[in-house]
Amino acid sequence: MNLLSDLSCDTTKLLIKYNLLNQLVKSVIIEQKTKDINVEKDILINEIKILWKKNKINNDEQYIEWIKKNGLDKQHIETNLYKSLCLKKYCDSTYSHKAEARFLERKTMLDEAIYSLIRLKDVFKAKEFYLRLKENETTFEALAQNFSEGPERFTRGIIGPISLSKAHPKICEVLNNLKAGELSKPFLVDNYTFIVRLEHLNQATLTPKIKELMIKELFEISINDEASIIIDEIKAKLN
16 A cells, blocks of 8 residues: 555645545555456446436437536546446455355345334323224224324325335334234334334345345445554554
8 A cells, every 4th residue: 555655644634634534545445456357348338328328328429518518527437437347346256255145144124114103202192002003993094194293194104115224223123023914012212102013024135236235235344444444554653
């Protein structure tokens, strides 16, 4: 990492002050890891075609016009596309064989759920509603619409489909212990008492898209760990 070791103390302090050191270190690490990787020209051309399609570009003239309109540079665009392809190739070759283990580790958070939710400040009212629901004296939808104290009241309590990774950890834990149609007992989250009912759970599978996400996560973990070590070393030299 000669580039980083050549940084002056003043430059390093400025990078730290403006929160730029972390990104610089990561960029240098990535450059080192991908410097010997090459991508075939056909793959780059295909990536440019994808860029065209996303921006409704049909020919070279429109491409040049689009570049000018957005204040971009053709060489810069295509260099960045090439670097992205090199990074993807590196990640695939380095982490692809670990993607399944990562998926199994993360699976419960990747599942998508549709669930009904009621939240109340009054714990006693929540317990009353729970008993009324258990005895089929009322419907979840009516209670959510008329009494729930969150935005779910506008959807009659229905949430989702949503990845469980985006739900509150406690709600996620409760949902993972319910069967479809099953009602939870009232539970506390951030000063509110919640009642949830699992409507449907769509269990995640290791699709190509999910595999790509797992590879990306593994790369991010690795690059963050590596960058942290280097940054600590750089900061230590300032003291």
